[in-house]
Amino acid sequence: MPGPRSGLAVLALADSRFPGGGHVHSGGVEEAAARGLVTGIADLREFLYGRLHGAGALQAVFAAAAAHAAARGVRQEHWLRLDAELDARTPSPAQREASRAQGRGTIRAGRAAWPSPELRELVAATPRPHHPIVLGVLAATAGSGPREAALTAGYLAVSGPSSAGVRLLGLDPFAVNAVVAELANDLDGIADAAASAAGLDPADLPAPGAPALDLLAESHDRHHREEVRLFAS
Numbered sequence: 086m087p088g089p090r091s092g093l094a095v096l097a098l099a100d101s102r103f104p105g106g107g108h109v110h111s112g113g114v115e116e117a118a119a120r121g122l123v124t125g126i127a128d129l130r131e132f133l134y135g136r137l138h139g140a141g142a143l144q145a146v147f148a149a150a151a152a153h154a155a156a157r158g159v160r161q162e163h164w165l166r167l168d169a170e171l172d173a174r175t176p177s178p179a180q181r182e183a184s185r186a187q188g189r190g191t192i193r194a195g196r197a198a199w200p201s202p203e204l205r206e207l208v209a210a211t212p213r214p215h216h217p218i219v220l221g222v223l224a225a226t227a228g229s230g231p232r233e234a235a236l237t238a239g240y241l242a243v244s245g246p247s248s249a250g251v252r253l254l255g256l257d258p259f260a261v262n263a264v265v266a267e268l269a270n271d272l273d274g275i276a277d278a279a280a281s282a283a284g285l286d287p288a289d290l291p292a293p294g295a296p297a298l299d300l301l302a303e304s305h306d307r308h309h310r311e312e313v314r315l316f317a318s
Contacts, residue, residue, distance in 0.1 A: 151221025
């Protein structure tokens with residue numbers, strides 16, 4: 086069972102104040118809002134549900150797998166394979182770049198809070214690993230298991246975009262927070278499934294997809310190069 090120290094680490098990793106750079110990413114909400122696809126609470130609810138079961142489920146799986154691997158003390162080859170498999174499951178180059186950018190920021194913060202041989206091995210294997218993999222390593226370093234790592238990744242997949250909805254559309258923050266709270270049972274189920282798959286070979290890990298998010302990410306990346314956008318992705 087995770088102890089108090091690991092519980093604090095999970096809370097810190099999921100905190101919007103954690104200096105990992107997540108605040109500059111909207112998870113597709115900015116592009117969806119620009120297209121008129123998300124205009125209010127009802128739209129945001131549907132968007133977050135889809136994001137949790139697509140990108141969030143994928144991130145949860147790889148965070149859980151990384152936590153499992155870190156606890157076993159795997160070699161650099163395993164980190165390379167895990168990172169490559171998440172790359173293969175992320176069709177959008179813009180989303181891959183956003184994940185690696187967040188991973189880099191989380192490494193910097195993680196080195197200060199939870200330095201470990203496992204984190205050094207990961208960075209030695211791949212200097213810019215994906216964000217969920219870094220999350221999993223840090224969670225394991227602090228004593229948390231795969232399920233806690235998956236919960237953190239899944240929660241971050243919707244908490245950042247929900248905050249972006251408030252900033253972009255001026256939505257009622259209390260109503261937005263209620264929408265996130267409604268996803269609790271879905272998040273629990275996703276974390277359970279991710280934890281049950283954590284020990285699989287990287288090539289056999291689940292591959293939930295969200296093609297609409299891939300398209301939104303590519304469109305946002307193109308528009309971000311042409312005009313000022315609030316978020317990097």
